[in-house]
Amino acid sequence: MKNKEKTGKFHPIYALSALLVGFLLSNQALSQDRVRWQVPISIPSTVPAVGTPVKHLSSNVEEVSGGNVQLRYYEPGELVPAFEVLSSVSDGKFNAGYTWIGYDAGKIPALNLLGGGAPFGLSVPAFLAWHYYGDGNDLLQEVYRPHGIKALLCGIVGPEGGGWFNKKIESVNDIKGLKIRFAGIGGEVFRRFGASINLLPGGELYQALERGVIDATEFSSPAADQSIALHEVAKYYYLPGWHQSATMFHLLVNQKSWDGLSDQVQAQIETSCKAATTTSYAESEKGNALALKFWQEKGVDINKYSQDLLDKFRDKSEEVLKEYAGKDDMFAKVLESQKAWKEIYGTWGDEGYLK
Missing domain, CATH: 3.40.190.10 (Periplasmic binding protein-like II)
Structure with a gap:
């Protein structure tokens, strides 16, 4: 019985295993891309469901990446004017920007349809189905490819007011x-x-x-x-x-910057944008109901x-x-x-x- 370990004593092999696991986890974290991007935005981050998705994106991606990916957003005008997000990302001045892409429809007419849909067009459920399971995302990338941009759907709200x-x-x-x-x-x-x-x-x-x-x-x-x-x-x-009938918001990423990311970091950003899209729709639906109630009480x-x-x-x-x-x-x-x-x-x- 002299080889039997005493109850409660921590065997050295366990200590070695714990150190090895800790080393591997630490090494894995260090091996991930460390992304520190400045992100100009075209809509104030305080605007419910329209500006707030960039907040959700920023916090989500930092959390799921263990702090390796940090997208620090800047309010309209702090880095670039609201209508210059596309050009600043396309030119490589910034790695990414968050915007309503309809602002650029004068230069790229198809963005009228991808940022807000056609009048009397697709509802939010229909648009999401089209984007993720129809031609939507492929067409979005095709539209932005000549501009050197990878576009990610990163927010959506239901019908606008009239x-x-x-x-x-x-x-x-x-x-x-x-x-x-x-x-x-x-x-x-x-x-x-x-x-x-x-x-x-x-x-x-x-x-x-x-x-x-x-x-x-x-x-x-x-x-x-x-x-x-x-x-x-x-x-x-x-x-x-x-x-x-629906309004969409996007994270625009410089294509070279996107291509320079690992598959893991790309997936973290894409997943965080999907989460921001879901959250923005729920936030909007709640906020819309409360807004109409508020206006009725105010006599609008x-x-x-x-x-x-x-x-x-x-x-x-x-x-x-x-x-x-x-x-x-x-x-x-x-x-x-x-x-x-x-x-x-x-x-x-x-x-x-x-x-």
Whole structure:
């Protein structure tokens, strides 16, 4: 029995094993890429579900990487102006940036469809299915490839509000002469009804309305609109957001920077973006409900566009989409894919959910 270890004594082999495991884990952590990126953003990180996804991304990826990957974001204007995120990443000035890609639709028309969808287009569930299991992600990469960018879906919210106005909108004649901030194809539709369009960043909308620089605006979901207090400077709020059934936000990564990452770090960033996308949608849905309740209590005049107006918006939207598709092959390719997916999704999307 002299070889038997006494109960409770720690055998040296266990100590050696523990040291070896600790060494391996430590060595594994050290062998991972140490990423320290500055990330300019185009939307204030305080805006619920629209700006906050970059916060979720930053904290998630640092946690899952054990601190090896740190994406430090900077508010609009701190590193670059809000509308220059794409160019700064494409040029390699920064490794990555977080933005609403619709801001760059003037240079890349297909981003109208990938950042906000076509008017009367895909809902959030339909868009996510199209992005992850249809052509969506492949088309997104195809659009950005000439610009040297890897794009990652990193946030999504449901329908936007239909706009804030300082007068009732009862016919298309009420749109004529308006100075309005209205993004994307919806803005072009309003322009063709006689409005003057001014695409301002979200952070400038309150003062622009207050000073009369614009007469009306749309920004984003009710939760986001509440965060910048648009109800204080506009009298009438309209639903639904016919122009954007869903709005998407992306992390744009310089392709050379992306290619220089290990597979593990790429997976950590991709997974963190997926988590941010899910979280932003949930955050938005909660915030939207609370925002409408808040406005009702504040006596905001909440209106619904008439069916006649919606029909006119739809007809004009189809006209604009057809023209854009005729001028840009990539726009036409994305539009065709989204329309085909909407047809596939149709019965389920229309009838599968309780109204």
